[in-house]
Amino acid sequence: MTEYTPIGLGPGTEPVAALTHSGNFHADETLGYVILHYALAPHGDLRGRVLGEGPGDRLTFTRSRVPGRIQAADIVFDVGGVYDPAAGRYDHHMKNKPLREDGTPYSAAGLLWKDYGRAAIGNMLAEPVDDAMAAAIWQAVDKALILPVDQDDNGVAKMGRLSLAEIVSTCGAAWDTAELHGGEEAARREMAGFADAAGIVARYLAGVVDRARASLKAADRVLGAFARAEDKRILVLETGMPAEKVIFERDLPVVYVVSPAGGGQWNVKAVPPARGEFGQRVPLPEGWGGLEGRALAEISGVGDAVFAHPARFICGAGSREGALAMARRALAIGAPRVP
Structure with missing residues (x-):
């Protein structure tokens, strides 16, 4: 002072x-x-x-x-x-x-x-x-x-x-x-x-x-959502907001962030290995990349799957439940469970 x-x-x-x-x-x-x-x-x-x-x-x-x-x-x-x-x-x-x-x-x-x-x-x-x-x-x-x-x-x-x-x-x-x-x-x-x-x-x-x-x-909301998460690798946010800064500053083991994207759609975004870098801690499954609609729904097993980016850093579904299911299935394919 x-x-x-x-x-x-x-x-x-x-x-x-x-x-x-x-x-x-x-x-x-x-x-x-x-x-x-x-x-x-x-x-x-x-x-x-x-x-x-x-x-x-x-x-x-x-x-x-x-x-x-x-x-x-x-x-x-x-x-x-x-x-x-x-x-x-x-x-x-x-x-x-x-x-x-x-x-x-x-x-x-x-x-x-x-x-x-x-x-x-x-x-x-x-x-x-x-x-x-x-x-x-x-x-x-x-x-x-x-x-x-x-x-x-x-x-x-x-x-x-x-x-x-x-x-x-x-x-x-x-x-x-x-x-x-x-x-x-x-x-x-x-x-x-x-x-x-x-x-x-x-x-x-x-x-x-x-x-x-x-x-x-x-930051307060991200930390609250992380505290409530059943699987600490999946962060579910009920409103779109920046989360990456908090994830890296607090060294959170988050792999995917699930959040609304407008128009009723929900997205799953992969966290990069370091803040601001390209790449993902765990990419989305290789077989999903570039698929949309029915083709993606069939291979992912999620009925309302909408898209998966060819670079495999983001995908989306028509509902919160669908996006969460995609995140869980991606982790089951690509990463071991965090204790």
Whole structure:
């Protein structure tokens, strides 16, 4: 816990002036602005605030390198040469830069996430969650999104092509914009590009937060279903949800996941040998691969069998009972029973 109250998160609703640098922009400061938006003024105009358009709200935002403007702002991030969160200063470019516990340097977004992330999460979720769930969501988003931005911005590890960092960069004006269109138009395009990037990052962050919430909810349900399973190799889920993450993190001996697939159909999906890999711990029977309907029903012995993929990683039936029967018969053919 911090020993200070981050600026703007106290009981008052006083205006807050935030500032980052002008010029070329990256995922770091764009994400930092989005975090402050959700934490302090989530109902404000994210884009209009950048462009100085639309109705004002509690949060004002400036992009500048002018020392006087930097000094006057309440919250300054990614510029200014100072990390003093109690004073609203969140730069990370100094020699003694702030580091994570594992030694990874923070970006400005990472520093703001530390102080404002939980407030942002609270304002982003459609339904309130308890403190434990909020902390778990914060940690999941920190690992999935904030840490990679920290690493990319500090030259530790690139996020790579088609990453959020790359998408943000493409929102910026090309290097010769001033040469082709003049300085005033180049400045306008730079600001519009930041506004565009902020909209993309805001939508992405909202999606990451909601997926983290849903993933934690799924983990509870998967573990509950596993506890109830008669054969621990077959996991039956009454609703479609991600299960692979929990299976590998908890080292569960699940071989097949049975779940509804829409239209009354139920599928059996084989678990891979390692998370994210192709292949299966136990493939579906070789004779099933590529068959459909009556042919599959005859060879599998399951009357409502619908299909089996040629790669033998998924098959389906017209009912929960049929899919469960296919999973059991596949195991009887392909794997010994787990004690």
